[in-house]
Amino acid sequence: MSVGKKAVGSVANYMDERVGAAKWMKKTLNKVFPDHWSFMLGEIVMYSFVILLLTGTFLTFWYDPSMRIVEYEGSYEPLKGIEMSAAYASSLEISFDVRGGLLMRQIHHWAALLFLAAMVAHLLRVFFTGAFRKPRELNWIIGVGLLTLGIVEGFLGYSLPDDLLSGTGVRIAEAIMQAIPVVGSYISYFVFGGAFPGYIFIPRIYIVHVLLIPGIFLALITAHVMLVWYQKHTQYPGPGRTEKNVVGYPMLPVYAAKAGGFFFIVFGFTAFLGAVAQINPIWVYGPYTPAQIGAGSQPDWYMGWLDGLVRMAPPLETYIFGVTISWNILIPGLIIPGILFTLMALYPFIESWITGDKREHHLLDRPRNNPNRTAIGAMSLTFVLVTLINGGNDLLATNFDLSINQIMWFTRIGVFVLPPIAFVVTKRICLALQRHDREMLLHGRETGRLVMLPHGEFIEVHEPLSPEKAFLLSSHEQLPALTAPEEDSRGVALPRGLRNKLRARWSSANAEQIDKPTADELKEIEHH
Amino acid sequence: MSQLSRYRNHRFARPVLLAFGLLLAGGLFSAANAAAESLRAEPIAISADKSTLIKEGKEIFNRGCSSCHGLNAEGAGAAPSLIGVGSASVDFQVATGRMPMADMSQQAARKAPLYDEYETAALAAYVASLAPGPASVTNEELAWERDGNAASGGTLFRNNCAMCHNLAGQGGALTKGKYAPTVMGVEARHIYEAMITGPQAMPVFGDKIISPEEKLDIIKWIKAMESEPSLGGASLGRVGPVTEGLLAWTLGLGLLIGIAVWLTAKAK
Incomplete structure (x- = not known):
């Protein structure tokens, strides 16, 4: 044994005798994880979070969370002598007078955009593969919580520089608060400490942005990852993979190396973006004053769909009992997002109620094998995309020579019409893919090779599938629809008749699929 | 040649050829465009006296503008009256190429001007002579x-x-x-x-x-x-978060997912 190894061994032994971690470490480091690129989306989120913590800490060294009015004396000429908040002045200082400050600000902002983008991509992977099913419903809810917090955190970060663009966003947030019936104006006064914009908003959101939400984030991310650890990671179906095992590689050395390498790639790439692509040039926008506004003011992308909803809302207002209710802000700004996020959080429970499936699932679904769920996902995505398009309607209008009014009407109608179309089309595509799988199992792969038989007939040669592929195409289970009786045997309506009717209806829609080839059918083709 | 034709069935052959063709077409177009730009007349010193300028301006107006704005610049239909708009309006509209309009769309777009500096000045002098207005x-x-x-x-x-x-x-x-x-x-x-x-x-x-x-x-x-x-790297058009979000989703997340796929394939 070399000297080095001996030294390491004795240190490890010393630690183990006192902490007793060897057994736990061995178990942990040998823990097996399944391998797939889509399992790395959540990693991007986590690494972006680390980047955000590091760059964010750097920014706090110079950022001054104060709305005190100062005269700008920094080195950016076109703003010299202009009155602005200390928050904006210090953001300019970070951008122009702190070594590496602009780079750090840009890395921080790019990391924030990627953080949320990767979070959405991760959510889509979990949704479309059914990874949220029992026993992972609670982790799904934690995930929805993380997404909501992430959007809020991003919005607060966007507001901190106190430039004209971010102040405009805060103004809209204030409008949404005020749209809450009866208590809205009180909430707004409470948040801003008086009339908008006041003097305490920036210091307040600063501490929420750098301490409160990151703290909750850390706790929730830990819980999220520990649950994955404890419940074990889901895996895609395949030969040798069951609901009771995990097929993959051990944590050490495979995943430690892979994940460590991926962290540096994500960090390096985000730093590269921060170095070559300008983001949020606050010096161009000028300081915030409520009297000014710019054309083309937009929020960051994760709020863009909300902005699009607000932009498409017709001007509806009612005035009853001395209270004005601004439906045009209340519905798109609070009610619709509230309904959407609630439905999203409850989806695992809704699905298991419809299917009546209360079993544990550790094998993932191929999206085509659950056409209804995949179609619901496509429908929701279409909804968000249509609203996102309207969020950028002014830029679309000027860049593609369109009329902003036409875009607005297209999205106003499209937001109702296109999602159901997306549902139907996606469901049909899934069923067609299932039909294709069945075809492949029964007839094999078309090779495109034509052969002339001795008697002159042409046939195309079909190649039988490999056993692995055949297993993959046929291993999923197909549950029958629930039957929930509305009436008892004598024709008397049951107490929960309507509920049962609804459930049976949804369940039969959910169970619509192309039958897998039966064992007999498969046996038959082996003979010819 | 045989060296090249060896790769004609390569799976990247067609995309590469297509990219090459597009590049060539784009290059030729911008070269031709630049040549046309350089042909544009240099500004000429306007030395003619005022009355000649107004007379010449009237002639240009009758030829190029009167079909919409009327023979006495009184305006008709969609074209407004030019009496009292002053030489500033004419200089802005004509020298930025907005007038004469290319088509009756929502708004006159900026384009290469049709009249040179001298002709523009003549038009401006003529319109200014109709009634007082803002001066160019x-x-x-x-x-x-x-x-x-x-x-x-x-x-x-x-x-x-x-x-x-x-x-x-x-x-x-x-x-x-x-x-x-x-x-x-x-x-x-x-x-x-x-x-x-x-x-x-x-x-x-x-x-x-x-x-x-x-x-x-x-x-x-x-x-x-x-x-x-463009401070801090390539500007994304200075139009705010829309292009930033687009880049984050396409190049940003797209590339990271590509790397994840590559890493997974590499590990096997």
Whole structure:
């Protein structure tokens, strides 16, 4: 044994005798994880979070969370002598007078955009593969919580520089608060400490942005990852993979190396973006004053769909009992997002109620094998995309020579019409893919090779599938629809008749699929 | 040749050929475009006396403008009367190529001017002779570089212009297909003339609203924005978070997912 190894061994032994971690470490480091690129989306989120913590800490060294009015004396000429908040002045200082400050600000902002983008991509992977099913419903809810917090955190970060663009966003947030019936104006006064914009908003959101939400984030991310650890990671179906095992590689050395390498790639790439692509040039926008506004003011992308909803809302207002209710802000700004996020959080429970499936699932679904769920996902995505398009309607209008009014009407109608179309089309595509799988199992792969038989007939040669592929195409289970009786045997309506009717209806829609080839059918083709 | 033809069935052969073809076509187009640009006449010193200028302007007007604006510039249908619009309007509209209009769309778009400096001056002199109106200016008359203050110009711009022209002066959408054009790459005299005449959907910013000195401040700020290098990396059009979000989703997340796929394939 070399000297080095001996030294390491004795240190490890010393630690183990006192902490007793060897057994736990061995178990942990040998823990097996399944391998797939889509399992790395959540990693991007986590690494972006680390980047955000590091760059964010750097920014706090110079950022001054104060709305005190100062005269700008920094080195950016076109703003010299202009009155602005200390928050904006210090953001300019970070951008122009702190070594590496602009780079750090840009890395921080790019990391924030990627953080949320990767979070959405991760959510889509979990949704479309059914990874949220029992026993992972609670982790799904934690995930929805993380997404909501992430959007809020991003919005607060966007507001901190106190430039004209971010102040405009805060103004809209204030409008949404005020749209809450009866208590809205009180909430707004409470948040801003008086009339908008006041003097305490920036210091307040600063501490929420750098301490409160990151703290909750850390706790929730830990819980999220520990649950994955404890419940074990889901895996895609395949030969040798069951609901009771995990097929993959051990944590050490495979995943430690892979994940460590991926962290540096994500960090390096985000730093590269921060170095070559300008983001949020606050010096161009000028300081915030409520009297000014710019054309083309937009929020960051994760709020863009909300902005699009607000932009498409017709001007509806009612005035009853001395209270004005601004439906045009209340519905798109609070009610619709509230309904959407609630439905999203409850989806695992809704699905298991419809299917009546209360079993544990550790094998993932191929999206085509659950056409209804995949179609619901496509429908929701279409909804968000249509609203996102309207969020950028002014830029679309000027860049593609369109009329902003036409875009607005297209999205106003499209937001109702296109999602159901997306549902139907996606469901049909899934069923067609299932039909294709069945075809492949029964007839094999078309090779495109034509052969002339001795008697002159042409046939195309079909190649039988490999056993692995055949297993993959046929291993999923197909549950029958629930039957929930509305009436008892004598024709008397049951107490929960309507509920049962609804459930049976949804369940039969959910169970619509192309039958897998039966064992007999498969046996038959082996003979010819 | 045989070296090259060896790769003709390579799976990248077609995309590479296509990219090459597109590059060639694009290159030829921009070369031809640049040649056409350089053919444009250099400014000519306008030495003719005023009455000849007005006479020549009347002739150009009858040939090029009267079919819409009427033989006496009295206007008809969609074309407004030009009596009293002054030489500033003519200089702005004609020298930026907005007039004559290419088509009857929502708004006259900026394009290469049809008339040279002399013809424009003649037209301006003719229209100014019909009735008094805002007078055109020359770039030399506007001492924005000496007298302008970019910082107060920025504040004025954000107070008066940004709601249509965007915070960074990149332009923005108005209703029903109309738009506020970008103010980048516009000559100082045209910026000034636009403010005093209020072309198309733009309001007039008379000297009582924005004094001539303040107008120079605004020009100075616009020119400062124009010449400012893109700080912190390639500008994404200075149009705010839409292009940033697009880049984050396409190149950003796209590339990271590509790397995840590659890493997974590599590990096997």
